[in-house]
Structures are given as structure tokens and as C-alpha cells.
Amino acid sequence: MQFLKNFRPELIIESPGRINLIGEHTDYNLGYVLPTAIEKHITFSFQKNGSISDCNFFSKGWDVGFKADLKELSRSSVTWENYVLGVLFEITKRTNKLRGFNCVLESNLPQGSGLSSSAALECGLAFGLNELFALGLSKMDIVKLSQTAEHTYVGTQCGIMDQFASVMSETGHGILLDCRSLSYDLIPLVLAPYKIILLNTGVSHDLATSEYNVRKFECEEGVSIIKQTYPQIHSLREVTPEMLIANKHKMREVVYRRCSFILQENKRVLQMADALKKYDFKAAGNLLYEAHTGISELYEVSCKESDFLVDFSKGYTAVLGARQTGGGFGGCTLHLVHQEAVSQFITEATHEYRKQFGIQLTAFEVSPSKGTSISFVGQ
Numbered sequence: 001m002q003f004l005k006n007f008r009p010e011l012i013i014e015s016p017g018r019i020n021l022i023g024e025h026t027d028y029n030l031g032y033v034l035p036t037a038i039e040k041h042i043t044f045s046f047q048k049n050g051s052i053s054d055c056n057f058f059s060k061g062w063d064v065g066f067k068a069d070l071k072e073l074s075r076s077s078v079t080w081e082n083y084v085l086g087v088l089f090e091i092t093k094r095t096n097k098l099r100g101f102n103c104v105l106e107s108n109l110p111q112g113s114g115l116s117s118s119a120a121l122e123c124g125l126a127f128g129l130n131e132l133f134a135l136g137l138s139k140m141d142i143v144k145l146s147q148t149a150e151h152t153y154v155g156t157q158c159g160i161m162d163q164f165a166s167v168m169s170e171t172g173h174g175i176l177l178d179c180r181s182l183s184y185d186l187i188p189l190v191l192a193p194y195k196i197i198l199l200n201t202g203v204s205h206d207l208a209t210s211e212y213n214v215r216k217f218e219c220e221e222g223v224s225i226i227k228q229t230y231p232q233i234h235s236l237r238e239v240t241p242e243m244l245i246a247n248k249h250k251m252r253e254v255v256y257r258r259c260s261f262i263l264q265e266n267k268r269v270l271q272m273a274d275a276l277k278k279y280d281f282k283a284a285g286n287l288l289y290e291a292h293t294g295i296s297e298l299y300e301v302s303c304k305e306s307d308f309l310v311d312f313s314k315g316y317t318a319v320l321g322a323r324q325t326g327g328g329f330g331g332c333t334l335h336l337v338h339q340e341a342v343s344q345f346i347t348e349a350t351h352e353y354r355k356q357f358g359i360q361l362t363a364f365e366v367s368p369s370k371g372t373s374i375s376f377v378g379q
């Protein structure tokens with residue numbers, strides 16, 4: 001791309017991926033989640049280019065780029081461009097201060113692996129443009145417009161967790177977020193002698209967008225049925241187990257299972273926060289295992305590869321718990337592993353996984369990290 005020849009960054013932003021300790025698919029049901037940002041991130045380098053509306057993008061590593069005109073924004077047939085275009089569109093709806101710029105991005109964050117590279121992409125871009133053009137957007141504006149961009153331009157009806165975690169996280173902490181009120185507590189994640197290990201199944205969640213939206217509709221179907229008896233109900237967040245059971249006979253069996261999972265998962269998030277505050281890692285681990293069973297059997301967003309790795313963990317006393325993290329159908333599994341057993345566990349998991357599926361596992365430790373931030377400002 002032409003613009004790369006004279007590219008001198010004025011501003012560099014790092015936007016992280018995230019893990020979710022627990023609380024899967026609860027965000028769009030206005031429940032609780034407990035995510036944190038991780039060290040792996042997308043780096044954005046920005047430069048104003050003096051034009052009124054010409055924007056140039058280049059993704060290093062992917063070796064692809066494209067141009068956008070702020071005056072003529074519309075959806076693209078190329079998926080990744082829509083994350084970018086959606087953010088530009090949402091910003092231009094809120095302010096007229098945006099002008100032409102060049103942007104190069106580079107990532108060490110695996111994509112389609114449940115670590116929310118999509119939110120890192122949206123939020124890093126929005127955060128950077130806010131700085132570069134002094135747009136006056138708050139962090140919450142950035143979170144919300146990035147979520148809306150994913151709805152309107154990409155077509156995933158995602159909740160708010162991923163963008164919230166990518167922007168608002170703080171080093172060493174998890175965020176216990178109430179997705180109804182958007183109030184949150186920072187929970188110190190002091191896990192020693194345990195470590196959070198991620199195993200990347202190498203299975204990318206191609207099904208995710210369509211199946212994700214199906215899950216959302218199934219939950220809405222449940223709410224609309226319960227609402228007939230309890231008109232005060234607006235989301236699964238307000239539904240008690242008694243209300244759900246009282247309406248079971250009116251629901252498709254699959255809808256009942258989806259709703260049961262969400263009710264149980266919300267409860268588990270609060271139990272997890274308590275367990276972590278008390279350093280009760282055994283209880284925390286059990287909650288991870290329970291959550292995975294729900295993900296696999298009730299919500300049906302797991303896959304045989306994730307199930308295998310979670311089951312494999314159960315053979316190790318040094319692994320207190322495990323579950324698939326992220327929207328589902330593959331991506332990464334998260335394991336709470338005693339520090340002395342980490343390398344043996346990884347070696348054996350890698351070996352068994354290759355034997356079973358012929359796939360090379362990638363494993364890495366994560367520690368709770370800060371949200372989207374500036375790493376360089378030029379003169």
C-alpha cells in the first residue's frame with residue numbers, strides 16, 4: 001500500500017484480548033460476568049494524513065489493507081473490514097471531528113480463539129481515534145460504540161463483556177461486571193501457587209456468529225414465555241428458578257435448557273467472586289468444571305476438542321478446574337494449574353491431544369492485565 005512508504009506513527013495504542021473466568025453467554029442476558037484483559041494484544045499505529053476523509057488501513061501479518069472514505073461508509077464483503085468500518089460509522093454518528101488518517105495494525109493475539117480479538121480490534125481503533133482527533137469520547141462511549149459496531153456491521157448480536165473487558169480491565173484484577181447496571185467490582189486475582197493456563201484447541205469457531213445469534217433468540221423466546229405469567233420480567237436476569245420451572249411445560253425443551261444454564265451460570269459467577277476473595281481455589285476450580293458441563297450439555301456451545309481437554313484435566317489433582325472460555329465452538333480452554341505441575345501438564349496434554357485429533361496444541365500462561373492504553377505519543 002502506497003501510504004506505508006512515508007508512514008511515521010504519531011500515536012501507538014495497545015488493545016488487549018481477554019479471558020472470561022466465568023459467566024459465559026450471560027452478558028446479553030443482562031447477567032454477571034468475570035473477565036480480565038490479557039497481555040496478548042493488537043498494536044495500532046496511527047498517523048493523520050491531512051485529508052478530509054481518506055482512511056488507510058494495513059494489517060501486518062495478514063498483509064492486507066484497504067481504504068475507506070468517511071463520507072461513504074458502508075458494509076464490506078470482507079469480514080475484518082467490517083469491524084473497522086463499523087467503528088468508523090459509529091464514531092461519525094457521534095461526532096464530526098474525525099478526519100483522514102493512516103493506521104497500521106499488528107497482532108500477537110490469536111483470532112477466532114475465544115480471546116476476543118474482535119473487541120481488541122474495535123476498541124483499539126476507537127480509543128486511538130479518540131486520542132488522535134480529541135473526539136471527547138469517554139471510555140464507556142468507546143465500549144458501547146464498539147459493541148454497536150459489531151451488531152450493525154459484523155452482524156454478531158454480542159453482549160457488552162468483550163469490549164468492556166478490553167477497555168476497562170486493570171492489572172492483577174478480574175472485573176465482576178453486572179451487565180444490567182454496568183456497575184462493576186475489581187476482584188484481585190491473586191492465585192498463587194496456581195496459574196491460569198490457556199490451551200488453544202486450534203479449532204476456530206466458524207459457526208460462532210450464526211449459532212451465537214440462535215442462542216440469543218432462544219433465551220429471548222424463554223423470556224417472552226415467562227413474561228406471560230410474570231409481566232415484570234424483561235430478561236433472564238430477573239427470572240428465578242421457580243419462575244422457570246413453573247413455565248417449563250410451555251417451552252421447547254431446548255429453550256428450557258438454555259434458560260437453565262443462564263440462571264445457573266449467573267449464580268456461579270457470584271460464587272466464583274466469593275471463592276476468589278477467600279482464596280478458596282478448590283471451590284473456584286469446581287465452579288470452572290461445573291460451568292463447562294453446562295456449556296457443553298445445556299447451552300451446547302462446546303466441541304469435542306474442548307470437552308477432551310477439560311476431561312483430560314480431571315485426571316490431574318494439580319489442576320483444580322477447567323472450562324472452555326469465550327463464545328464457544330472451540331477456541332481456548334482455561335485451566336487452573338498448580339505452578340509446579342504446569343510444564344508436565346502442558347507436555348502431556350499436548351501429546352494426548354495430538355494423538356487424539358492430530359492437532360498441535362498451543363499453550364500459554366496468562367496474567368490479568370490492563371485495558372486499552374497508549375504506548376507512544378509522538379511530538
Ligand code: ADP
Binds near residue numbers: 105114115
Ligand atoms: P475472537 O473475537 O474470539 O478472536 P471473532 O470471530 O469474534 O473471534 O473475531 C475474529 C475476527 O476479528 C477475525 O476473523 C478478523 O475478521 C478480525 N481480526 C482480529 N484480529 C485481526 C487483525 N490483526 N487483523 C485483521 N483482522 C483481525
Ligand code: MG
Binds near residue numbers: 116117118119162
Ligand atoms: Mg469476538
